[in-house]
Amino acid sequence: MRRFIVLGHRAITSAEFKLDDLCGSTGRLDILLRCVNSAFFLSHGIRKDVEIVLMLLGEPSPPKTIRIDGSEVKYLNPDERSTAALIRNALLQKGEGERRCSPGIYVSERDYSEVLSNVSKESKMYYLKEDGQDIRDVAFGEDSTFVLGDDQDLSELEESVLMAYEPKKISLGPISYHADHCVTLVNNELDRKQ
Amino acid sequence: MRRFIVLGHRAITSAEFKLDDLCGSTGRLDILLRCVNSAFFLSHGIRKDVEIVLMLLGEPSPPKTIRIDGSEVKYLNPDERSTAALIRNALLQKGEGERRCSPGIYVSERDYSEVLSNVSKESKMYYLKEDGQDIRDVAFGEDSTFVLGDDQDLSELEESVLMAYEPKKISLGPISYHADHCVTLVNNELDRKQ
Numbered sequence: 001m002r003r004f005i006v007l008g009h010r011a012i013t014s015a016e017f018k019l020d021d022l023c024g025s026t027g028r029l030d031i032l033l034r035c036v037n038s039a040f041f042l043s044h045g046i047r048k049d050v051e052i053v054l055m056l057l058g059e060p061s062p063p064k065t066i067r068i069d070g071s072e073v074k075y076l077n078p079d080e081r082s083t084a085a086l087i088r089n090a091l092l093q094k095g096e097g098e099r100r101c102s103p104g105i106y107v108s109e110r111d112y113s114e115v116l117s118n119v120s121k122e123s124k125m126y127y128l129k130e131d132g133q134d135i136r137d138v139a140f141g142e143d144s145t146f147v148l149g150d151d152q153d154l155s156e157l158e159e160s161v162l163m164a165y166e167p168k169k170i171s172l173g174p175i176s177y178h179a180d181h182c183v184t185l186v187n188n189e190l191d192r193k194q
Numbered sequence: 195m196r197r198f199i200v201l202g203h204r205a206i207t208s209a210e211f212k213l214d215d216l217c218g219s220t221g222r223l224d225i226l227l228r229c230v231n232s233a234f235f236l237s238h239g240i241r242k243d244v245e246i247v248l249m250l251l252g253e254p255s256p257p258k259t260i261r262i263d264g265s266e267v268k269y270l271n272p273d274e275r276s277t278a279a280l281i282r283n284a285l286l287q288k289g290e291g292e293r294r295c296s297p298g299i300y301v302s303e304r305d306y307s308e309v310l311s312n313v314s315k316e317s318k319m320y321y322l323k324e325d326g327q328d329i330r331d332v333a334f335g336e337d338s339t340f341v342l343g344d345d346q347d348l349s350e351l352e353e354s355v356l357m358a359y360e361p362k363k364i365s366l367g368p369i370s371y372h373a374d375h376c377v378t379l380v381n382n383e384l385d386r387k388q
Contacts, residue, residue: 019214020275023275023276030273031272034231038375041372041375042369042370042371042372043345043369078217078225079274080273081217151237174385175237176236176238177237178272181381181382184375184378185379185382188379191369192368
């Protein structure tokens with residue numbers, strides 16, 4: 001299993017946004033949408049062994065945590081707008097605990113600490129960071145979780161919470177990349193090592 | 195200089211499309227839009243040393259060739275919709291020869307053979323192909339051009355035209371990737387080798 005946890009520091013936590021203005025009106029939810037594309041899409045299908053957790057941390061009611069499970073997901077298309085519509089639908093689901101919104105898509109109010117705590121029980125944690133070890137020199141086990149920010153790095157507090165799980169810091173190259181490009185590069189490296 | 199030539203086999207060649215339905219109404223122009231994002235965007239700016247040539251080969255008036263020069267381009271944002279608006283604007287420009295539509299964005303009726311002929315005078319050609327040599331084992335010169343299809347491989351005819359320029363076939367890994375992910379992986383490899 002490969003898992004990506006992406007922190008959307010200002011990502012909107014209500015369904016009150018326009019699909020026509022994803023860049024401007026959603027607290028950069030558009031970045032997270034592109035990460036979904038990078039996480040799942042192959043030329044000939046969807047990656048079944050991938051899960052992505054989008055942490056929406058913006059106004060008006062943070063946190064909203066969207067989990068997409070590649071082994072179950074349906075109705076996912078590669079474009080930003082249709083993925084945004086799925087997320088908007090998820091944000092409309094009221095209730096308690098983690099709720100299934102559509103096949104393979106779940107929403108909850110789990111916060112960052114709870115998400116990390118749950119995941120780290122079964123998965124080795126990796127922190128994408130410019131000063132980390134080159135990913136090409138790292139061996140990966142069966143279950144790997146990669147934590148990254150949107151267009152903002154993790155805050156000091158977020159980083160300190162993560163460091164409690166002793167993540168391995170890994171870097172993807174000599175330049176700093178957009179989050180979705182990072183996901184593509186991680187997937188490629190793990191494809192090569194499997 | 196890095197250059198990507200992406201063939202949009204069914205990509206629409208008029209401005210008569212809706213920004214709200216990029217996946218359904220544009221002959222998969224959405225794939226080319228994501229390639230533009232992958233070609234240019236870094237965390238802290240635009241890649242100046244990259245050019246992308248989008249070959250729109252669908253109805254009603256193929257070919258339309260959109261060239262985006264990273265050293266000049268302005269008003270480029272990472273989302274699909276705003277890039278689509280720039281392309282739509284380019285498709286509205288009437289005239290002859292290559293016309294500047296907005297800073298760094300040009301449109302022409304140059305066909306595939308002419309594009310390759312022009313580029314190959316100064317650039318080594320590479321053909322992204324599953325059975326090629328692993329990109330990690332390839333040395334690159336100063337000026338490299340990468341040719342790839344959208345969601346369809348190059349046709350036999352397109353491949354034979356390209357082969358006249360003796361491109362090196364390169365592969366990106368054990369799995370077949372979406373075109374935009376291919377662009378991201380090529381950029382990363384060249385970043386590492388520079």
